[in-house]
Amino acid sequence: xxxxxxxxxxxxxxxxxxxxxxxxxxxxxxxxxxxxxxxxxxxxxxxxxxxxxxxxxxxxxxxxxxxxxxxxxxxxxxxxxxxxxxxxxxxxxxxxxxxxxxxxxxxxxxxxxxxxxxxxxxxxxxxxxxxxxxxxxxxxxxxxxxxxxxxxxxxxxxxxxxxxxxxxxxxxxxxxxxxxxxxxxxxxxxxxxxxxxxxxxxxxxxxxxxxxxxxxxxxxxxxxxxxxxxxxxxxxxxxxxxxxxxxxxxxxxxxxxxxxxxxxxxxxxxxxxxxxxxxxxxxxxxxxxxxxxxxxxxxxxxxxxxxxxxxxxxxxxxxxxxxxxxxxxxxxxxxxxxxxxxxxxxxxxxxxxxxxxxxxxxxxxxxxxxxxxxxxxxxxxxxxxxxxxxxxxxxxxxxxxxxxxxxxxxxxxxxxxxxxxx
Amino acid sequence: xxxxxxxxxxxxxxxxxxxxxxxxxxxxxxxxxxxxxxxxxxxxxxxxxxxxxxxxxxxxxxxxxxxxxxxxxxxxxxxxxxxxxxxxxxxxxxxxxxxxxxxxxxxxxxxxxxxxxxxxxxxxxxxxxxxxxxxxxxxxxxxxxxxxxxxxxxxxxxxxxxxxxxxxxxxxxxxxxxxxxxxxxxxxxxxxxxxxxxxxxxxxxxxxxxxxxxxxxxxxxxxxxxxxxxxxxxxxxxxxxxxxxxxxxxxxxxxxxxxxxxxxxxxxxxxxxxxxxxxxxxxxxxxxxxxxxxxxxxxxxxxxxxxxxxxxxxxxxxxxxxxxxxxxxxxxxxxxxxxxxxxxxxxxxxxxxxxxxxxxxxxxxxxxxxxxxxxxxxxxxxxxxxxxxxxxxxxxxxxxxxxxxxxxxxxxxxxxxxxxxxxxxxxxxxxxxxxxxxxxxxxxxxxxxxxxxxxxxxxxxxxxxxxxxxxxxxxxxxxxxxxxxxxxxxxxxxxxxxxxxxxxxxxxx
Numbered sequence: 001x002x003x004x005x006x007x008x009x010x011x012x013x014x015x016x017x018x019x020x021x022x023x024x025x026x027x028x029x030x031x032x033x034x035x036x037x038x039x040x041x042x043x044x045x046x047x048x049x050x051x052x053x054x055x056x057x058x059x060x061x062x063x064x065x066x067x068x069x070x071x072x073x074x075x076x077x078x079x080x081x082x083x084x085x086x087x088x089x090x091x092x093x094x095x096x097x098x099x100x101x102x103x104x105x106x107x108x109x110x111x112x113x114x115x116x117x118x119x120x121x122x123x124x125x126x127x128x129x130x131x132x133x134x135x136x137x138x139x140x141x142x143x144x145x146x147x148x149x150x151x152x153x154x155x156x157x158x159x160x161x162x163x164x165x166x167x168x169x170x171x172x173x174x175x176x177x178x179x180x181x182x183x184x185x186x187x188x189x190x191x192x193x194x195x196x197x198x199x200x201x202x203x204x205x206x207x208x209x210x211x212x213x214x215x216x217x218x219x220x221x222x223x224x225x226x227x228x229x230x231x232x233x234x235x236x237x238x239x240x241x242x243x244x245x246x247x248x249x250x251x252x253x254x255x256x257x258x259x260x261x262x263x264x265x266x267x268x269x270x271x272x273x274x275x276x277x278x279x280x281x282x283x284x285x286x287x288x289x290x291x292x293x294x295x296x297x298x299x300x301x302x303x304x305x306x307x308x309x310x311x312x313x314x315x316x317x318x319x320x321x322x323x324x325x326x327x328x329x330x331x332x333x334x335x336x337x338x339x340x341x342x343x344x345x346x347x348x349x350x351x352x353x354x355x356x357x358x359x360x361x362x363x364x365x366x367x368x369x370x371x372x373x374x375x376x377x378x379x380x381x382x383x384x385x386x387x388x389x390x391x392x393x394x395x396x397x398x399x400x401x402x403x404x405x406x407x408x409x410x411x412x413x414x415x416x417x418x419x420x421x422x
Numbered sequence: 423x424x425x426x427x428x429x430x431x432x433x434x435x436x437x438x439x440x441x442x443x444x445x446x447x448x449x450x451x452x453x454x455x456x457x458x459x460x461x462x463x464x465x466x467x468x469x470x471x472x473x474x475x476x477x478x479x480x481x482x483x484x485x486x487x488x489x490x491x492x493x494x495x496x497x498x499x500x501x502x503x504x505x506x507x508x509x510x511x512x513x514x515x516x517x518x519x520x521x522x523x524x525x526x527x528x529x530x531x532x533x534x535x536x537x538x539x540x541x542x543x544x545x546x547x548x549x550x551x552x553x554x555x556x557x558x559x560x561x562x563x564x565x566x567x568x569x570x571x572x573x574x575x576x577x578x579x580x581x582x583x584x585x586x587x588x589x590x591x592x593x594x595x596x597x598x599x600x601x602x603x604x605x606x607x608x609x610x611x612x613x614x615x616x617x618x619x620x621x622x623x624x625x626x627x628x629x630x631x632x633x634x635x636x637x638x639x640x641x642x643x644x645x646x647x648x649x650x651x652x653x654x655x656x657x658x659x660x661x662x663x664x665x666x667x668x669x670x671x672x673x674x675x676x677x678x679x680x681x682x683x684x685x686x687x688x689x690x691x692x693x694x695x696x697x698x699x700x701x702x703x704x705x706x707x708x709x710x711x712x713x714x715x716x717x718x719x720x721x722x723x724x725x726x727x728x729x730x731x732x733x734x735x736x737x738x739x740x741x742x743x744x745x746x747x748x749x750x751x752x753x754x755x756x757x758x759x760x761x762x763x764x765x766x767x768x769x770x771x772x773x774x775x776x777x778x779x780x781x782x783x784x785x786x787x788x789x790x791x792x793x794x795x796x797x798x799x800x801x802x803x804x805x806x807x808x809x810x811x812x813x814x815x816x817x818x819x820x821x822x823x824x825x826x827x828x829x830x831x832x833x834x835x836x837x838x839x840x841x842x843x844x845x846x847x848x849x850x851x852x853x854x855x856x857x858x859x860x861x862x863x864x865x866x867x868x869x870x871x872x873x874x875x876x877x878x879x880x881x882x883x884x885x886x887x888x889x890x891x892x893x894x895x896x897x898x899x900x901x902x903x904x905x906x907x908x909x910x911x912x913x914x915x916x917x918x919x920x921x922x923x924x925x926x927x928x929x930x931x
Binding site: 269270271272273274275277278281282284285286287288289290291292 | 730732751752753756762764769770771772773774775776780783784785787788793796797798800
């Protein structure tokens with residue numbers, strides 16, 4: 001056999017229709033790390049044009065102000081400092097000042113990025129099984145509700161145990177909530193996009209009823225406000241950087257980092273991950289191989305929802321401490337998670353950085369952190385949304401990027417032609 | 423023949439795809455009134471060349487001359503306007519419309535500019551059909567006519583648009599031997615009427631039967647253009663593959679042992695809810711190859727699915743190695759000793775995005791030594807894969823290579839390696855050589871016979887009669903979901919063909 005490994009020409013194999021997961025995988029390989037970077041750069045560039053056209057401000061100085069608000073400038077101020085080692089009393093040398101205003105902004109950015117990493121993972125995990133989980137909001141909400149109840153109950157427990165119980169409870173709640181969509185997909189074939197959106201609304205309104213006026217979870221000693229009681233101190237997540245009273249960075253961030261590792265481990269090192277990927281790439285081949293497609297749809301959705309549920313718990317146990325009706329009605333992290341997963345290309349490292357990007361954008365454009373004399377924060381908030389939308393748009397337009405790529409390549413080949421024919 | 427004027431010439435056609443040169447300075451010419459066969463293995467560049475001619479691709483280099491004038495084909499419409507008609511391997515017909523409607527589609531005769539003039543359409547179709555002895559009823563719905571007739575509709579469609587050059591892409595792939603024979607008669611008739619025909623195929627016997635001249639493509643290059651006279655199957659196979667090929671299958675007589683697979687009165691439905699397996703009973707013994715012959719769509723696929731646990735039978739019994747596996751799960755059946763080379767390796771046999779190692783572990787990734795307590799051992803998976811790839815002579819990839827990067831033949835070898843290395847009691851080989859080139863076919867056939875000689879029970883399901891005849895020790899014929907005949911290996915292709923189309927077969931065992 002003298003044949004070589006030759007990929008078939010694109011148009012000559014119409015019988016293989018790639019799955020969504022297969023297509024994503026293809027884009028990922030075609031663009032490498034360059035396309036997501038390019039995507040972000042182009043999104044910021046267009047955002048800059050919008051700034052220029054609408055409010056006639058200098059985009060560069062605006063972005064600089066936003067950047068300063070994110071606290072990421074902290075890394076550029078190197079010096080010699082003594083800092084306390086987190087969770088101990090020891091002091092060690094450190095090149096950065098951990099108590100500067102920039103440090104506090106950075107804590108804020110990381111705090112915001114934490115749930116985004118988790119909802120990004122939620123979307124990404126489902127993606128790997130060929131499913132589109134749009135239900136991050138709902139799963140986050142039920143996670144938050146269960147965490148607040150578990151945090152209020154059992155006040156006498158020791159700290160770590162209480163936190164653990166609340167986290168596990170919220171994870172299970174998120175998993176169950178998304179699991180409904182997975183179960184329906186596996187048994188009756190109901191499309192997960194439809195069911196997760198429906199579950200979002202169910203979560204939203206059930207939660208609104210529960211914490212709203214006269215709701216069963218409303219704080220009985222504060223009947224004028226639609227909020228729950230506050231969780232017990234023992235259920236608070238430890239702050240390991242910054243001041244607990246000023247929303248310092250909690251160990252929730254570390255948990256999210258752990259989740260990134262778990263995500264990678266499951267997908268690359270376990271039989272479960274193997275099955276999920278096989279189903280995601282080619283359900284027909286998975287079934288032929290003896291893998292239960294339905295079981296994996298359910299499991300993938302449940303694990304996906306678990307990630308989102310834990311995000312809700314971390315926000316609640318970390319800095320919200322009670323559930324407020326307005327918070328429930330304005331949950332966005334599930335949707336931003338879609339952008340995070342897309343930009344992060346469904347892998348752990350990518351999700352970390354894209355969550356950081358979106359976390360930084362949200363912090364940098366907040367009223368508190370953006371210098372109003374440079375750019376009005378009210379407008380900057382919209383800028384965040386514009387950039388977020390552009391990122392999703394461009395990630396969806398990957399095909400376009402690849403097409404342009406091919407054209408360039410073709411042009412190169414044309415140029416070489418005289419040499420090759422000679 | 424040599425004096426006939428050249429009607430079409432392709433000169434120096436080159437087409438590159440990322441990573442591969444599909445056509446490398448190909449020269450090809452077609453003379454008036456001849457059948458010029460384009461022979462080549464899969465992936466040799468036959469289809470690319472014809473797609474360039476038909477305006478679907480534009481060549482990177484080279485020119486097309488029609489009656490001596492250079493032309494550019496920007497789209498199939500260009501080609502059609504210039505009198506080139508193409509009959510694709512997969513028909514482009516609308517099943518719910520009548521023969522006449524399908525033929526006039528896109529150039530309908532009209533009344534008052536907007537209304538379809540169906541009367542004129544059917545009259546013209548009837549005239550055309552009669553003048554070529556096609557015996558087609560213009561009012562029949564395409565869904566209700568045979569595949570052979572559908573192909574004639576496609577040909578008529580091209581003639582209706584006044585094609586004088588006809589391209590036929592693997593036209594016999596879907597036909598029974600009788601239908602293929604009728605097609606060749608039609609082609610002779612078309613030739614007499616002055617049409618020039620390009621006949622694309624990878625079947626050697628057809629080329630020798632129908633072609634006036636033969637061009638052989640190998641890896642994008644024309645390696646030979648010669649008149650039929652003097653060509654033999656052996657010489658053509660050598661030109662196609664680039665080395666000597668064993669066309670006959672050497673095998674010792676079978677030594678059937680115990681019953682390994684037993685099927686009793688099996689019924690099953692297809693995806694549309696029609697009963698397409700209707701009371702099938704047969705046995706396959708260890709150490710024999712049983713061939714299941716039949717025209718595509720007579721219940722073979724559903725029967726295989728039921729045997730492999732991919733489709734629940736509605737009635738009947740299946741037992742594998744003495745154990746009842748009716749309605750059992752896929753993984754249970756696999757564990758009891760079924761090997762299954764599926765019909766469609768890309769859709770079912772492989773996860774194309776997975777590495778070869780992961781594909782080779784598709785059935786056993788959840789068992790030792792590949793994993794323990796849910797944790798994979800990538801090193802062991804890769805190590806086992808390395809051995810298998812070597813044993814089965816898979817070229818063009820390491821264990822970490824993605825399956826999609828391999829050629830069809832090597833992909834099939836990966837599937838073979840996985841299914842055969844599990845030492846199955848029963849091996850179902852469904853269309854095991856579909857789309858493979860001569861060299862890979864030889865390899866697959868040899869492996870199947872080795873499996874038989876090792877005592878495995880092999881059920882070979884194939885649409886290629888030649889394959890069934892050369893490999894099987896017993897041949898069952900399936901027609902409309904029932905086994906209608908059983909033959910020994912000495913049966914002729916004609917007898918099989920008659921049984922496959924529902925004629926009475928000799929009930930010999």
